[in-house]
Amino acid sequence: MKLAIVGGRVVDPANGVDEVQDIFIDDGFVVALGVTPAGFKSSRTLDARGLVVCPGLIDLRARLREPGLEYKATIESETLAAVAGGITTLCCPPDTYPVIDTPAMAQMIQSRAWQVGRAFVHPLGALTQSLEGKQLTDMAALDEAGCVGVSNALAPIKDTLVLRHAMEYAASFGLTVFLHSEDPWLRHNGVVHEGEVGTRLGLPGIPEAAETVAVARDLALIEQTGVRAHFCGISSGRALAMIAEAKARGLPVTADVAAHHLHLCDHDIGFFNTQCHVLPPLRTARDRAALRAGLASGAVTAICSDHQPHERDAKLAPFGTAEPGISGLETLLPLTLKLVEDGSIDLAAAIALLTHKPAEILSIDAGHLAEGATADICIFAPAEEWTLDADAMVSRGRNTPFHGWTFKGRVRQTLVGGEVVYER
Numbered sequence: 001m002k003l004a005i006v007g008g009r010v011v012d013p014a015n016g017v018d019e020v021q022d023i024f025i026d027d028g029f030v031v032a033l034g035v036t037p038a039g040f041k042s043s044r045t046l047d048a049r050g051l052v053v054c055p056g057l058i059d060l061r062a063r064l065r066e067p068g069l070e071y072k073a074t075i076e077s078e079t080l081a082a083v084a085g086g087i088t089t090l091c092c093p094p095d096t097y098p099v100i101d102t103p104a105m106a107q108m109i110q111s112r113a114w115q116v117g118r119a120f121v122h123p124l125g126a127l128t129q130s131l132e133g134k135q136l137t138d139m140a141a142l143d144e145a146g147c148v149g150v151s152n153a154l155a156p157i158k159d160t161l162v163l164r165h166a167m168e169y170a171a172s173f174g175l176t177v178f179l180h181s182e183d184p185w186l187r188h189n190g191v192v193h194e195g196e197v198g199t200r201l202g203l204p205g206i207p208e209a210a211e212t213v214a215v216a217r218d219l220a221l222i223e224q225t226g227v228r229a230h231f232c233g234i235s236s237g238r239a240l241a242m243i244a245e246a247k248a249r250g251l252p253v254t255a256d257v258a259a260h261h262l263h264l265c266d267h268d269i270g271f272f273n274t275q276c277h278v279l280p281p282l283r284t285a286r287d288r289a290a291l292r293a294g295l296a297s298g299a300v301t302a303i304c305s306d307h308q309p310h311e312r313d314a315k316l317a318p319f320g321t322a323e324p325g326i327s328g329l330e331t332l333l334p335l336t337l338k339l340v341e342d343g344s345i346d347l348a349a350a351i352a353l354l355t356h357k358p359a360e361i362l363s364i365d366a367g368h369l370a371e372g373a374t375a376d377i378c379i380f381a382p383a384e385e386w387t388l389d390a391d392a393m394v395s396r397g398r399n400t401p402f403h404g405w406t407f408k409g410r411v412r413q414t415l416v417g418g419e420v421v422y423e424r
Contacts, residue, residue, distance in 0.1 A: 001043050002026045003418060004036075008048025008379065012055060013348045014356035014368035023053060025375040028418035032371060046420075048379055051412060054351050055367045056088025056376030058358040059332060060256050061232060062307035063325075064090070064121070065396075066112065068097025073309040073396040075109070078329065079118035081395035083414040083422040085330040086378035087305075088119050089359075089366055093178075094126040095153035101126035101137045103145035110146050118421050120376075122148045122362060124178055127166050131155040136166055140173055148362045149230070151178035154279065156214075158184060164221050171227035176361065178230050181214035181239070182206075182280065191320045193281045197266040203319060206281050208236045215239045219246050222253060230361050231255040233306055235280035237290025244299035254361050255299065257291050258306035259335040260326050262344075264288070264401060274315045274322035275401040278306075292344045295353065302358040305332040309397020327397035331388065333380065334407035341408060347382075375418035384410040 005023040010033065012018075017033075024032040024040055031037055059082065065073040082090055092109060094100035100109065106123045113121035125142030127150045129135040139150055150170055157163045170177050187210045192198040194205025215231065219242065222229045234240050234255050243255045260278065265285045269276045276282055294300040308325025315322050336350050345353075359367030366376060390403040414422040 001418060002041060004042040004045045005048050005053055005377070005379065006045060008051050008053035010053045010369065011348055011351050012369040013352035014055070015370055017369070018348055023369065023377070025418045028375055030369055030371055030373045030375050033369065046379065046413060050381070051379050052382050053377060053379050055355040055369055056378050056414065056416065057086050057333060057354045058089040058362070058367050059087050059307065059329065060091045060302055060304040060358050060361065061093060062090045062305055062329060063095070063309070064092055065309060066096070067108070072311050075112050075121065076116045077396045078307070078309065079113060079116055079121065081329045081393070082119040083416065084394040084411065086333050086380060086411040086414050087329060088376035088378070088414060088416050089364070090119050090121050091148065091362060092121055092123045093153045094124050094151055095131060095155070099126050099130050100124065100147070101129050103141045106142055106145040106147050119416060122146070122364065124149050124151045126150065127152040127177065128157065128162065133157040133159060133162060136169055139169055139175055143173055143175055148364060149176040149178050151180070154180050156182065156184040160217065160221070164225065167221055167225040167227040171225050174228070176228045176230055176363065178232055179218050180232050181211060181218050183210045183214045186210035186213060191277065191281070192269060193266045193283045195266060195284060197269055201269070201272060201319070208238060208283065211236050211239045211280060212242065215242050219243070219251065219253070222246070222251055226252070228252040233258050233280055234291070235261050235283050235287065237287045240290060240294050240299050244294070244297065247299070254301035256302040256304045256358070257294070257300050259303055259328060259332050260306070260401070262288065262291055262303070262339060263335055268401065272319040273401065274317070274319050275326070275399060277319055277322050277324045278326060279324045292339070295339065295345050295349070300353070302361060303332070303336055303353045304358070305329050309395050310399045312398065315399050325399065326401065327393065327395045327399045329395055330393055331400065331402050333378070333411065334409055335402070337382070337409035338407060375415055377415040378411060379413040380409055380411045382409050384408070386410050
């Protein structure tokens with residue numbers, strides 16, 4: 001199918017493009033920008049005047065709940081939510097049921113996503129068998145099966161020697177290790193940031209040190225083993241500063257921040273609002289400001305949704321026992337655009353954090369619109385205002401603290417492989 005996107009403001013940070021020009025697509029690939037190729041006759045033309053045309057967004061962390069928790073969501077429902085939010089590529093952590101610790105599981109998830117035919121889904125393989133932190137997985141086989149990295153998800157590896165061996169093994173195959181740095185003993189049974197708000201509400205706290213101590217251990221092992229590592233969901237300014245310093249020393253490390261940590265802090269918990277129960281917890285306003293500053297400095301390499309859809313009942317329990325997590329696919333782009341509106345970063349930098357930078361972390365050829373690139377494209381109206389209604393979300397998970405928020409910027413069309421898979 002030949003398709004033309006005309007009159008849009010093309011923003012492609014990977015190639016330094018930010019100008020009004022046309023894009024021409026043939027058989028799923030970008031064949032030209034600006035000038036119509038000789039003999040090109042489009043089957044369909046999309047009028048993008050007044051709209052922004054950018055590479056499809058890449059989300060580094062989205063739990064799709066399939067297999068094992070299909071009562072919460074499925075690959076079909078959540079990839080539909082993804083393309084509704086302009087996301088064309090998702091990275092799935094290994095904590096499914098069963099765990100992604102065999103090539104068969106990795107291939108099954110990719111096959112299921114291919115059958116659905118919306119967003120691409122790239123799995124992470126488990127670092128240890130069953131995520132138990134004891135026996136290493138066959139990382140070479142997981143790599144061959146299509147895993148873009150390895151991780152122990154939220155399950156801590158308590159034995160530092162096991163983690164060292166896992167990093168050495170991953171380094172020998174050039175695999176990226178995705179780390180959720182948290183000391184399980186310091187976290188203990190905490191559910192909120194240890195501070196004023198947690199004390200007032202009488203909720204057990206998770207100190208900042210639970211993150212910084214674990215980051216320090218991980219950085220020491222990264223330096224020892226030389227493994228390429230990515231820190232997932234950093235929540236404190238001090239931990240981010242440690243990663244930035246290590247990066248400046250030449251360590252092969254990157255870090256992402258969940259979109260909700262850039263807009264919320266522990267005070268947003270209010271009176272036990274379980275929609276704000278997330279792990280790592282919402283920290284102080286000072287931490288939030290430090291994370292935002294990290295966007296401009298380059299300490300933060302990507303923004304992700306940390307999508308965790310839940311059924312309604314999961315958030316109806318008391319705060320401490322309610323399930324943590326936010327349904328974030330549909331708010332990833334608007335929350336990032338809100339940072340542009342606030343003056344934290346410019347539009348090109350914001351789109352880079354959602355496109356080619358996460359693609360580089362995953363080592364995939366995506367997130368750009370050069371000639372020959374796969375035509376994964378997001379088209380959005382930057383000035384369109386709309387209000388989020390949780391009950392109208394596409395995701396099966398309606399658990400969001402952003403219900404009632406007014407955003408500027410809305411997806412009009414999403415293309416995957418040159419096909420329009422979503423349009424409003």
